Amino acid sequence: MHPPSLADNNTKTLINMKNTFRIGGVHPHDNKAYSAHKAIVEAPLPKQAVILLSQHIGAPAQPVVAVGDKVQVGTLLAKAGGFVSAPVHSSVSGTVVKIDNVLDGQGVPAPAIFIDVEGDEWLPSIDRSDTVIHECALEPKDIIQRIQDAGIVGLGGACFPTHVKLMPPPGKKAEVLIVNGVECEPYLTNDHQLMLEHGGEIIIGIKLVMKALGVNRAIIGIEENKPDAIEHMRSLAAKVLGIEVRALKVKYPQGGEKQLIDACIGRQVPSGALPIETGAVVDNVATLYAIYEAVQKNKPLISRVMTITGKNVQKPGNYLVRFGTPTSQLVEMVGGVPAGTGEVIAGGPMMGRSMSNIESMPANKRMSALLFMPENECYRPQPSPCIRCAKCIEACPMGLEPYLLSRLAKGEEWEEMEKQRVMDCIDCGSCVFTCPAHRPLLDGIRAGKAKVGALIRERQAAAKK
Amino acid sequence: MAQLFTSAAPHVHSGDTVQKNMLLVILALLPAFAVSIIAFGWSALITAAICIAACVLTEWCISKYMLGQQPSITDLSAVLTGLLLAMNLPSNLPWWMAVIGCIVAIGIGKMVFGGIGQNLFNPALVGRVFLLISFPAAMTTWPVAKGFATSYLDAETGATPLYYLKHITKTGDVSFVDQLPAIKDAFLGMMGGSLGEVCALALIIGGIFLICTRVISWHIPVSILATVALLSWIATPEGMGAHEFIAYQLCSGGLMLGAIFMATDYVTSPMTAWAKIIYGVAIGVIVMVIRLWGSYPEGMSFAILIMNAVVPLLDRIAPKRFGEVAKK
Numbered sequence: 001m002h003p004p005s006l007a008d009n010n011t012k013t014l015i016n017m018k019n020t021f022r023i024g025g026v027h028p029h030d031n032k033a034y035s036a037h038k039a040i041v042e043a044p045l046p047k048q049a050v051i052l053l054s055q056h057i058g059a060p061a062q063p064v065v066a067v068g069d070k071v072q073v074g075t076l077l078a079k080a081g082g083f084v085s086a087p088v089h090s091s092v093s094g095t096v097v098k099i100d101n102v103l104d105g106q107g108v109p110a111p112a113i114f115i116d117v118e119g120d121e122w123l124p125s126i127d128r129s130d131t132v133i134h135e136c137a138l139e140p141k142d143i144i145q146r147i148q149d150a151g152i153v154g155l156g157g158a159c160f161p162t163h164v165k166l167m168p169p170p171g172k173k174a175e176v177l178i179v180n181g182v183e184c185e186p187y188l189t190n191d192h193q194l195m196l197e198h199g200g201e202i203i204i205g206i207k208l209v210m211k212a213l214g215v216n217r218a219i220i221g222i223e224e225n226k227p228d229a230i231e232h233m234r235s236l237a238a239k240v241l242g243i244e245v246r247a248l249k250v251k252y253p254q255g256g257e258k259q260l261i262d263a264c265i266g267r268q269v270p271s272g273a274l275p276i277e278t279g280a281v282v283d284n285v286a287t288l289y290a291i292y293e294a295v296q297k298n299k300p301l302i303s304r305v306m307t308i309t310g311k312n313v314q315k316p317g318n319y320l321v322r323f324g325t326p327t328s329q330l331v332e333m334v335g336g337v338p339a340g341t342g343e344v345i346a347g348g349p350m351m352g353r354s355m356s357n358i359e360s361m362p363a364n365k366r367m368s369a370l371l372f373m374p375e376n377e378c379y380r381p382q383p384s385p386c387i388r389c390a391k392c393i394e395a396c397p398m399g400l401e402p403y404l405l406s407r408l409a410k411g412e413e414w415e416e417m418e419k420q421r422v423m424d425c426i427d428c429g430s431c432v433f434t435c436p437a438h439r440p441l442l443d444g445i446r447a448g449k450a451k452v453g454a455l456i457r458e459r460q461a462a463a464k465k
Numbered sequence: 466m467a468q469l470f471t472s473a474a475p476h477v478h479s480g481d482t483v484q485k486n487m488l489l490v491i492l493a494l495l496p497a498f499a500v501s502i503i504a505f506g507w508s509a510l511i512t513a514a515i516c517i518a519a520c521v522l523t524e525w526c527i528s529k530y531m532l533g534q535q536p537s538i539t540d541l542s543a544v545l546t547g548l549l550l551a552m553n554l555p556s557n558l559p560w561w562m563a564v565i566g567c568i569v570a571i572g573i574g575k576m577v578f579g580g581i582g583q584n585l586f587n588p589a590l591v592g593r594v595f596l597l598i599s600f601p602a603a604m605t606t607w608p609v610a611k612g613f614a615t616s617y618l619d620a621e622t623g624a625t626p627l628y629y630l631k632h633i634t635k636t637g638d639v640s641f642v643d644q645l646p647a648i649k650d651a652f653l654g655m656m657g658g659s660l661g662e663v664c665a666l667a668l669i670i671g672g673i674f675l676i677c678t679r680v681i682s683w684h685i686p687v688s689i690l691a692t693v694a695l696l697s698w699i700a701t702p703e704g705m706g707a708h709e710f711i712a713y714q715l716c717s718g719g720l721m722l723g724a725i726f727m728a729t730d731y732v733t734s735p736m737t738a739w740a741k742i743i744y745g746v747a748i749g750v751i752v753m754v755i756r757l758w759g760s761y762p763e764g765m766s767f768a769i770l771i772m773n774a775v776v777p778l779l780d781r782i783a784p785k786r787f788g789e790v791a792k793k
Contacts, residue, residue, distance in 0.1 A: 100715070384581070401737070442475075
């Protein structure tokens with residue numbers, strides 16, 4: 001079934017009047033005050049940068065440099081390992097000293113390129129000036145090519161290669177670009193600050209993507225807890241035809257791609273389908289800023305703004321961090337691990353990953369934040385039996401029954417789990433957040449997703465034969 | 466540096482607990498309980514104290530000595546069961562009958578299934594119906610509301626509005642209408658009945674509190690009350706005003722208590738919106754069938770217990786999935 005086209009419809013039907021997604025959702029305390037409105041500060045260069053080869057969803061990148069090679073900032077280190085993959089560039093200048101595994105945040109070895117830093121030499125092709133370049137004469141396909149070559153991936157968290165999204169499969173046509181400035185994860189303020197400081201560049205990025213997609217409409221979704229960003233982006237968008245800012249009611253997980261599409265245009269991605277089915281392409285504001293830099297300034301994706309924060313962190317803030325900077329250096333920069341820290345999280349508290357290694361784990365495209373949680377807030381009470389309160393069902397933004405999926409997983413009833421749409425789960429954690437019995441509902445659901453995913457792939461492989 | 470915790474996301478929690486939910490329901494019951502103390506005096510307090518103590522003790526003993534589990538009485542669910550059972554009893558019920566009701570409620574209604582979360586039937590109602598069948602006379606002789614003048618051991622008793630309503634609907638003899646308390650009294654309390662049946666207003670206040678604090682959703686109480694109101698309107702006997710008959714049906718007996726506090730019991734009610742509505746409508750229908758044609762004047766307990774049995778089936782009704790929102 002095809003959604004009605006934007007052109008031949010009253011625009012009113014395309015607006016979700018509720019200004020938020022229509023199923024489920026929770027309201028965690030936002031805790032953004034620690035780092036909100038802190039100007040973006042550039043983090044110092046590391047002595048050695050460790051660039052991960054897999055900083056995206058899809059095939060790992062393949063190294064094109066050898067030990068001993070001299071590199072500059074922006075030099076291609078590894079080329080994309082396929083269509084759904086992204087190249088990796090050097091974030092520093094210096095000498096490649098080894099290509100080896102580094103322990104990631106969970107202590108798992110991950111292939112990386114180690115570069116000893118010497119000075120800060122940039123490729124001459126990169127425009128490092130502060131001049132904002134508005135005009136772009138490139139054809140749509142050339143814009144996409146530049147985005148692909150710059151190694152740009154979704155910086156909202158999923159790290160899906162952006163060029164893939166900009167090339168809808170045959171027969172599908174984008175109608176609207178939805179810009180994700182929601183930042184619904186508690187504690188995180190990096191996107192907020194980026195909008196305040198680089199809103200103009202983000203608008204140019206939006207125009208570039210609109211041109212690349214051939215759409216004449218873009219909606220920037222921002223939650224109401226960032227009124228200054230809403231106002232700022234509105235004043236900038238007012239000068240551009242087709243871009244509007246939508247103030248959205250605060251609700252987690254509004255930054256989820258499917259939830260944001262629903263909140264902005266009132267269409268829901270069908271189960272198992274791609275977002276393009278609704279005519280929408282979603283990009284995060286940080287991604288659009290990176291697109292601006294790649295297309296207009298010729299700068300590949302070598303750094304990102306990270307929120308480093310927590311209740312007891314000495315210098316919480318928003319930092320521009322070069323990829324490859326070890327976590328230990330970031331920790332030192334904000335005044336060390338605060339006393340009484342029980343957990344360090346890469347990302348936000350709802351979907352981020354606990355780190356066991358806060359030494360060598362290098363900053364990368366995926367790492368949006370570093371969050372220090374006090375020990376007394378990490379404590380998880382012992383789970384008690386499910387009392388069937390249905391709060392997990394009310395919280396689930398995908399309309400699933402987490403209690404049921406979790407129970408089915410325990411009984412290894414994978415087929416029934418598939419029927420109950422376990423693959424629709426977006427891993428947002430709303431069910432666990434809300435469960436009064438403190439049940440680890442997602443453990444079973446994640447196991448089910450892995451198992452059902454494998455079963456589906458098996459079935460598809462068998463069907464091909 | 467100290468060892469870091471690692472755990473799967475999410476790393477924060479709403480702070481909600483089972484205990485908090487039970488406590489909120491207990492709080493929501495307090496206005497109605499307060500009215501029952503005003504109506505029946507010390508006897509209401511004694512009955513409630515006996516029931517709460519007996520339920521907690523039963524649960525503690527069974528988990529400790531029969532199941533070999535750590536007793537989980539701190540979750541307050543046994544306290545709530547005790548209070549709810551007391552709200553369903555006449556205030557002058559002999560103490561040993563109340564204790565038997567509690568042992569049955571917790572023992573057979575809850576612990577035989579494995580404890581909290583596992584039982585199919587509402588434990589307080591299992592206890593109540595057991596008492597109703599075992600001691601029909603004691604369970605259907607309600608003291609007249611006389612405040613602290615109401616004696617626990619030797620109270621003056623009288624018929625309840627439902628008795629008269631039953632008589633009116635069965636015989637068509639509207640002369641009994643005069644015997645009914647004023648609608649105002651039925652709504653505000655001060656009529657005969659079980660502890661929790663005297664004041665519809667206090668129960669409604671509790672219900673609104675529970676909905677506002679998101680402990681329960683509106684679906685079950687509203688669908689039960691709406692169904693009863695609709696069926697009462699259709700079945701209004703000649704000689705009585707429809708709104709009058711509807712008001713009596715809604716405010717008398719265990720309907721309000723059942724709709725707001727018993728049918729919404731988490732463990733024994735369905736979990737998705739449409740299932741809750743079907744469950745509520747069915748309870749409303751069964752109550753009215755019993756009230757109009759059954760031999761008992763009241764049928765709320767039976768209606769809820771019957772629908773408890775259907776809950777596993779109703780649970781197969783899926784919630785509204787993402788991507789299935791009606792096309793505008």
